[in-house]
Amino acid sequence: MAVAILIFFLIILSSTLLHTITIEAQQQRNSSISLGSSLTPTTNSSWLSRSGLYAFGFYPEGNGYAVGVFLAGIPENTIVWTANRDKPPVPSNATLALTSDGRLILQQPQSQDVTYIADISQPAFEASMLDSGNFVLYDSNHTVIWQSFRLPTDTILSGQPLLAGLDLFSSVSGTNHSTGIFRLVMQRDGNLVQYPASAIESQYAYWASNTNQNGDNCSLNLDGDGHLYLLNATSTNIFNLTKGEPPTKEKKIYMMKIDVDGIFRVYSRILDPNANWSILWQSSNDNCHSLGLCGLNGFCVLNDNIADCRCIPGFVYVNPISWASGCMRNFTTESCKTIDGDGNSRYNISPLENTVWDDDSYMVLQLNSRKECEDACLQDCRCEAALYKDGKCRKQRFPLRFGRRSVDDSNVALIKVGNYSSPNTKGVLTDSDHPPKKPKRKQRLDILIIGVSLIAIALMVLAISSVLMYRNHVWVYKKISEKGNAVELGEDAALRTFTFKELEQVTNGFNEELGRGASGTVFKGFTSYNQKDVAVKRLERLLTEGEREFQTEIRVIGRAHHRNLVQMIGYCLDGPNRLLVYEYMRNGSLANFIFTPENRPSWDERIGIALDIARGILYLHEECETQIIHCDIKPQNILMGDHGRAKICDFGLAKLLKPDQTKTFTAMRGTKGYVAPEWHRKLPVTVKVDVYSFGVMLLEIICCRKCLEWSLAEEEAVLEEWVYDCFQAKELHKLLVDKEEVEKKKLERVVKIGLWCIQDDPSLRPSMKKVMLMLEGSVDIPVPPSPTSFLSTI
Numbered sequence: 168m169a170v171a172i173l174i175f176f177l178i179i180l181s182s183t184l185l186h187t188i189t190i191e192a193q194q195q196r197n198s199s200i201s202l203g204s205s206l207t208p209t210t211n212s213s214w215l216s217r218s219g220l221y222a223f224g225f226y227p228e229g230n231g232y233a234v235g236v237f238l239a240g241i242p243e244n245t246i247v248w249t250a251n252r253d254k255p256p257v258p259s260n261a262t263l264a265l266t267s268d269g270r271l272i273l274q275q276p277q278s279q280d281v282t283y284i285a286d287i288s289q290p291a292f293e294a295s296m297l298d299s300g301n302f303v304l305y306d307s308n309h310t311v312i313w314q315s316f317r318l319p320t321d322t323i324l325s326g327q328p329l330l331a332g333l334d335l336f337s338s339v340s341g342t343n344h345s346t347g348i349f350r351l352v353m354q355r356d357g358n359l360v361q362y363p364a365s366a367i368e369s370q371y372a373y374w375a376s377n378t379n380q381n382g383d384n385c386s387l388n389l390d391g392d393g394h395l396y397l398l399n400a401t402s403t404n405i406f407n408l409t410k411g412e413p414p415t416k417e418k419k420i421y422m423m424k425i426d427v428d429g430i431f432r433v434y435s436r437i438l439d440p441n442a443n444w445s446i447l448w449q450s451s452n453d454n455c456h457s458l459g460l461c462g463l464n465g466f467c468v469l470n471d472n473i474a475d476c477r478c479i480p481g482f483v484y485v486n487p488i489s490w491a492s493g494c495m496r497n498f499t500t501e502s503c504k505t506i507d508g509d510g511n512s513r514y515n516i517s518p519l520e521n522t523v524w525d526d527d528s529y530m531v532l533q534l535n536s537r538k539e540c541e542d543a544c545l546q547d548c549r550c551e552a553a554l555y556k557d558g559k560c561r562k563q564r565f566p567l568r569f570g571r572r573s574v575d576d577s578n579v580a581l582i583k584v585g586n587y588s589s590p591n592t593k594g595v596l597t598d599s600d601h602p603p604k605k606p607k608r609k610q611r612l613d614i615l616i617i618g619v620s621l622i623a624i625a626l627m628v629l630a631i632s633s634v635l636m637y638r639n640h641v642w643v644y645k646k647i648s649e650k651g652n653a654v655e656l657g658e659d660a661a662l663r664t665f666t667f668k669e670l671e672q673v674t675n676g677f678n679e680e681l682g683r684g685a686s687g688t689v690f691k692g693f694t695s696y697n698q699k700d701v702a703v704k705r706l707e708r709l710l711t712e713g714e715r716e717f718q719t720e721i722r723v724i725g726r727a728h729h730r731n732l733v734q735m736i737g738y739c740l741d742g743p744n745r746l747l748v749y750e751y752m753r754n755g756s757l758a759n760f761i762f763t764p765e766n767r768p769s770w771d772e773r774i775g776i777a778l779d780i781a782r783g784i785l786y787l788h789e790e791c792e793t794q795i796i797h798c799d800i801k802p803q804n805i806l807m808g809d810h811g812r813a814k815i816c817d818f819g820l821a822k823l824l825k826p827d828q829t830k831t832f833t834a835m836r837g838t839k840g841y842v843a844p845e846w847h848r849k850l851p852v853t854v855k856v857d858v859y860s861f862g863v864m865l866l867e868i869i870c871c872r873k874c875l876e877w878s879l880a881e882e883e884a885v886l887e888e889w890v891y892d893c894f895q896a897k898e899l900h901k902l903l904v905d906k907e908e909v910e911k912k913k914l915e916r917v918v919k920i921g922l923w924c925i926q927d928d929p930s931l932r933p934s935m936k937k938v939m940l941m942l943e944g945s946v947d948i949p950v951p952p953s954p955t956s957f958l959s960t961i
């Protein structure tokens with residue numbers, strides 16, 4: 168293994184070295200360029216700065232060459248400025264000349280066309296490629312009459328101010344430096360703002376420094392230590408975007424660039440040829456943040472934080488290589504009639520859940536249900552799509568723009584599609600709808616890199632965990648990201664504190680017991696101050712006796728708000744008593760539904776429940792302020808709200824309670840219940856333990872039976888094994904109880920998701936985000952390996 172890694176790095180090293188050597192050979196060194204000098208793309212292709220770091224001249228673009236400034240001292244082709252960026256590239260017989268009459272021009276043989284690189288009113292006397300990355304023209308008095316620093320494209324370098332009124336436009340792609348679709352402008356009013364290039368109205372600004380109270384003519388500046396800040400007209404620092412870095416032994420260079428995805432980033436790099444650019448700061452951590460990334464009728468989806476574009480149902484990419492060109496309709500609208508000659512409806516509605524769009528409605532209706540909104544659009548000839556949220560139905564015409572998925576937004580886009588062209592209802596797309604992001608070969612390399620790093624990480628985890636095991640016992644719970652560590656007063660104002668006496672009254676003397684679990688006993692109560700039923704949980708076997716610790720944890724739990732979580736209302740910390748007060752869920756737990764034949768929900772309802780739970784867990788893992796690992800996902804901990812909405816309860820308790828010593832999982836004859844195998848192996852516990860438990864529960868939801876059922880035949884008793892056996896034998900229908908009818912493809916998809924989640928190897932299990940995308944049908948699901956294949960290899 169180690170040998171493989173070594174070889175892999177050697178290959179990369181040698182290819183970068185080769186690259187450096189070829190660059191150097193083609194260039195001549197001279198920082199001062201005299202009249203009459205010229206360059207061609209193939210020989211003497213650029214003028215270097217004195218240190219050799221920057222070069223001005225030809226670089227390859229498309230099938231030809233473009234003229235610009237780039238970093239010559241490093242192997243990556245980092246282009247920082249392009250002349251006439253929207254003109255097509257020139258062929259290899261073109262010439263770039265500083266003519267004897269003082270003009271900087273680009274010429275092609277036997278062509279009268281001359282392109283001016285610098286627009287100057289007086290002749291230049293001399294040119295120079297400076298070590299700052301600025302290409303300048305001087306007059307005879309050595310006064311600068313033109314400089315590339317004043318005409319930035321998508322990048323500014325240290326010492327290059329973005330003056331009031333100037334703007335940067337992103338490039339089309341990493342290899343096409345023409346003007347792209349995002350803009351960063353240093354407005355004259357002092358505000359630094361990002362817009363989609365197609366819309367300059369302030370409502371479409373997707374990022375702003377909000378510094379317009381600081382007077383006119385501010386400028387954006389980047390210092391030699393990576394410090395990015397705004398200066399006002401009298402050179403006072405009014406806003407810091409980044410802090411400067413402390414000086415290091417190796418010299419570092421910095422640049423700020425508005426990237427192809429519309430986010431602007433500060434990059435740093437040491438000059439070692441084997442180093443890479445690294446991101447020092449970025450204007451957003453959300454890669455779908457930029458408005459219009461996916462073009463018209465497309466929407467952006469985050470896939471493990473990588474932006475991915477999709478077309479709305481019934482649409483395909485105009486140009487699969489370029490997302491920005493958007494999506495076009497793939498059905499013809501011959502007639503506006505909603506019913507054809509045979510009385511069949513011509514159009515259907517295909518919904519896209521949890522998406523946000525630019526609202527460009529021609530009519531807004533107040534309607535009570537989504538169904539009414541669908542009907543209103545179907546019956547309206549002009550309506551091509553409708554946005555439904557909070558009782559408002561906004562009828563739209565195409566194009567829909569600035570779309571993205573947002574798990575937190577309940578808006579649903581209802582797209583009218585031709586009846587014949589829409590086999591899907593959830594915005595499921597076939598592979599052909601996805602533009603290929605990278606050439607296949609590169610993907611292979613990616614897989615190789617990921618593979619190698621996974622193995623490396625696995626080895627590291629193994630090593631680290633054995634050290635940890637030695638020093639500590641098992642990590643019951645791990646907080647990974649904690650933004651803002653100080654618990655601020657007032658933030659948990661929504662949480663009410665109760666005295667023990669009050670709760671005695673609320674529960675009528677702990678009279679009505681709702682349930683008893685590992686974490687404590689739950690009683691029904693009624694709060695008279697707001698006339699609400701509540702559930703009061705009396706905690707037992709507490710880990711943290713201290714009041715401060717308890718309060719800190721409670722605040723973390725109390726701050727988690729999501730429609731798929733049972734909301735905590737308050738708590739009691741009174742002497743030795745520790746109680747939690749939750750909203751009351753009259754319908755009981757999911758176990759009550761799926762394991763009781765009379766209550767059993769339909770297939771579609773069950774999938775809805777699974778999605779709800781996945782959303783809730785995703786929120787706990789990735790979206791709430793402090794990451795929460797539930798550690799005890801099971802049907803008994805899912806409560807059912809009104810309208811069949813599933814809500815997770817008991818989250819955050821793992822941190823408060825002692826692990827139950829009486830349960831010996833290992834005694835269960837190799838079966839695992841809901842508990843991920845890493846618990847037994849004393850490996851560090853990560854969010855993936857919840858994914859595992861979710862997977863087991865998902866199989867239960869599919870099959871409507873418990874994961875361990877000893878009354879069944881031996882081969883069926885352990886659900887996980889039984890499901891995998893049926894999956895391998897392609898006999899999935901056996902899994903459904905009472906001959907339930909479910910489309911084979913749908914069933915197979917969900918079973919595959921379940922099998923991925925219960926992989927023994929935590930790194931093979933998908934993230935909750937991925938699980939959600941798979942459940943929604945927006946990503947393909949590969950064939951899962953045997954869940955226990957990891958065990959047999961170690």
Ligand SMILES: *[C@@H]1O[C@H](CO)[C@@H](O)[C@H](O)[C@H]1NC(C)=O
Nearest residue numbers: 195196197198199200201204
């Ligand atoms: C460098 O520029 C100077 C004038 O500034 C010129 O005399 C000299 O010939 C140039 N050297 C090369 C190698 O072009």
Ligand SMILES: *[C@@H]1O[C@H](CO)[C@@H](O)[C@H](O)[C@H]1NC(C)=O
Nearest residue numbers: 194195196205206207210211
């Ligand atoms: C390229 O530069 C070398 C010296 O650096 C010079 O001898 C040669 O004539 C130049 N070629 C052209 C085509 O300008």
Ligand SMILES: *[C@@H]1O[C@H](CO)[C@@H](O)[C@H](O)[C@H]1NC(C)=O
Nearest residue numbers: 228229230256339343344345
């Ligand atoms: C770069 O993109 C622009 C706009 O999409 C396009 O017109 C141009 O042909 C592209 N240039 C190259 C070299 O591909």
Ligand SMILES: *[C@@H]1O[C@H](CO)[C@@H](O)[C@H](O)[C@H]1NC(C)=O
Nearest residue numbers: 257258259260261275276277
């Ligand atoms: C220059 O190159 C272009 C494209 O390669 C070609 O069409 C053209 O004929 C060439 N011109 C001369 C004078 O060789």
Ligand SMILES: *[C@@H]1O[C@H](CO)[C@@H](O)[C@H](O)[C@H]1NC(C)=O
Nearest residue numbers: 289290292306307308309310
């Ligand atoms: C150079 O400076 C002199 C004296 O300051 C001035 O007369 C002359 O016009 C300047 N030349 C140019 C090209 O600006």
Ligand SMILES: *[C@@H]1O[C@H](CO)[C@@H](O)[C@H](O)[C@H]1NC(C)=O
Nearest residue numbers: 381382383399400401402403
């Ligand atoms: C720049 O900011 C300083 C400090 O806030 C202030 O005194 C000065 O007047 C400002 N200059 C302008 C032109 O607004």
Ligand SMILES: *[C@@H]1O[C@H](CO)[C@@H](O)[C@H](O)[C@H]1NC(C)=O
Nearest residue numbers: 331355382383384385400401
């Ligand atoms: C800002 O710059 C413009 C154009 O250069 C100038 O007319 C204006 O007076 C400047 N405003 C301030 C406050 O400096």
Ligand SMILES: *[C@@H]1O[C@H](CO)[C@@H](O)[C@H](O)[C@H]1NC(C)=O
Nearest residue numbers: 394396404405406407410411
């Ligand atoms: C920005 O940071 C510098 C130190 O790096 C500090 O002197 C300056 O006051 C800060 N500016 C603002 C507006 O906070």
Ligand SMILES: *[C@@H]1O[C@H](CO)[C@@H](O)[C@H](O)[C@H]1NC(C)=O
Nearest residue numbers: 175176179180441442443444
């Ligand atoms: C730079 O990136 C390459 C691949 O992108 C990687 O192999 C190499 O290890 C990186 N170097 C450093 C110093 O991070």
Ligand SMILES: *[C@@H]1O[C@H](CO)[C@@H](O)[C@H](O)[C@H]1NC(C)=O
Nearest residue numbers: 483496497498499588597599
């Ligand atoms: C729409 O797309 C599907 C598959 O992507 C294709 O089979 C069908 O022919 C297309 N329909 C039209 C009208 O272009």
Ligand SMILES: *[C@@H]1O[C@H](CO)[C@@H](O)[C@H](O)[C@H]1NC(C)=O
Nearest residue numbers: 507511512513514515586587
């Ligand atoms: C769609 O059209 C087909 C035939 O054109 C018809 O059989 C079917 O019922 C229609 N579907 C709906 C939902 O109206």
